[in-house]
Amino acid sequence: xxxxxxxxxxxxxxxxxxxxxxxxxxxxxxxxxxxxxxxxxxxxxxxxxxxxxxxxxxxxxxxxxxxxxxxxxxxxxxxxxxxxxxxxxxxxxxxxxxxxxxxxxxxxxxxxxxxxxxxxxxxxxxxxxxxxxxxxxxxxxxxxxxxxxxxxxxxxxxxxxxxxxxxxxxxxxxxxxxxxxxxxxxxxxxxxxxxxxxxxxxxxxxxxxxxxxxxxxxxxxxxxxxxxxxxxxxxxxxxxxxxxxxxxxxxxxxxxxxxxxxxxxxxxxxx
Ligand code: DGT
Ligand code: MG
Ligand code: MG
Ligand code: MG
Ligand code: MG
Numbered sequence: 450x451x452x453x454x455x456x457x458x459x460x461x462x463x464x465x466x467x468x469x470x471x472x473x474x475x476x477x478x479x480x481x482x483x484x485x486x487x488x489x490x491x492x493x494x495x496x497x498x499x500x501x502x503x504x505x506x507x508x509x510x511x512x513x514x515x516x517x518x519x520x521x522x523x524x525x526x527x528x529x530x531x532x533x534x535x536x537x538x539x540x541x542x543x544x545x546x547x548x549x550x551x552x553x554x555x556x557x558x559x560x561x562x563x564x565x566x567x568x569x570x571x572x573x574x575x576x577x578x579x580x581x582x583x584x585x586x587x588x589x590x591x592x593x594x595x596x597x598x599x600x601x602x603x604x605x606x607x608x609x610x611x612x613x614x615x616x617x618x619x620x621x622x623x624x625x626x627x628x629x630x631x632x633x634x635x636x637x638x639x640x641x642x643x644x645x646x647x648x649x650x651x652x653x654x655x656x657x658x659x660x661x662x663x664x665x666x667x668x669x670x671x672x673x674x675x676x677x678x679x680x681x682x683x684x685x686x687x688x689x690x691x692x693x694x695x696x697x698x699x700x701x702x703x704x705x706x707x708x709x710x711x712x713x714x715x716x717x718x719x720x
Contacts, residue, residue: 465542467582472533472589472719473540475549477578479525486525488571494607495654502557502564503527504658504701509556510549511660511699517549518718521593521706523600523657525576527553530589533719542580550578586719594707600657602632605647608654609635612643652703659706664717665697 467473479485491499500522507520507527516535521528529549531537538544554576561570583589606627613623627635639645647655705711712719 467540467542467545467580469540470533472583473531473535473545474528474581474583474589474592475531475546475578476526476528476581477550477553477576480575480577482525482574485574489565489568493611494604495651497651497653498564500653500658502560504660505560505564506553506556507658507660508699508701509560510552511662513552514549515662515665515697518662519593520660521596521657522660523596524603526596528593528596530593530718546578546580550576553578589719590712597657597706601655604650604654605632605635608645608647608650609638612639612645616643656703656705659702659704659711660699661702661715661718662697662699664715 486496486499489499503522503525507522507529510527510529511517511520514531514537516531516537517529518532519530531545538548554574557574557576558570581592583592609627609630610623613626614620618626630638636647639647
């Protein structure tokens with residue numbers, strides 16, 4: 450087919466490949482969620498249905514994109530880890546970035562009424578997103594440690610903040626009261642003034658939400674692998690917790706991902 454004389458503008462579309470053999474992290478974050486959470490009556494500091502909805506939307510991303518092996522979420526954000534050797538969309542940055550963000554956002558809206566049936570959406574929520582590349586396991590581990598440490602720091606602060614405010618203190622005085630306090634002081638304040646044992650709060654609030662894919666099933670020699678004719682776990686090179694199965698299924702956890710055990714149990718994630 451003959452090309453139109455306008456065709457040359459295509460040359461302005463530059464390739465934007467992500468360098469090969471690096472870990473890809475896409476982080477989405479709610480845009481203006483301070484206002485959004487107020488407008489939709491989110492419970493302070495943590496709204497369980499709203500967090501469950503975030504997790505549901507993250508799951509939709511993982512269900513659609515099998516190269517996303519791990520996702521970690523807290524507050525209005527989620528980070529997605531795409532495996533190092535992935536060739537998703539030929540590693541085109543914009544394509545990956547926009548697809549993850551769009552999938553997440555549309556799933557967030559799609560499932561809204563299921564999770565918050567009594568709170569109609571007042572306006573369309575939006576998320577921003579970025580792609581960051583990490584060259585080695587160390588940086589990927591440190592990245593997710595950074596996010597989970599942030600979850601803890603923010604949650605401890607916010608739990609104290611809202612306990613004080615709900616007890617009648619003004620937000621200005623509350624900010625002052627908490628200024629410069631370390632985590633020990635915050636824990637003690639929660640316990641002595643409000644009878645709250647921080648460690649008994651929901652693990653989802655303290656540790657965030659980790660969605661992790663189990664090792665994909667190895668294709669059987671006939672090429673027609675199914676869950677029922679899979680080989681025994683012992684024939685797999687990589688150890689996988691039996692309860693997570695061997696089918697690439699996604700499970701949700703609220704546990705420590707800073708220490709070694711989480712990663713040692715799932716060495717294939719960073720392979
Ligand atoms: P941004 O990201 O620069 O567009 O601005 P924001 O307003 O989204 O700020 P960000 O992402 O730093 O902080 C997240 C906001 O979302 C923060 O104001 C608290 C709010 N938020 C997130 N989850 C919850 C929740 O479960 N309950 C309540 N009440 N607020 C939440
Ligand atoms: Mg943001
Ligand atoms: Mg935000
Ligand atoms: Mg945020
Ligand atoms: Mg198209």
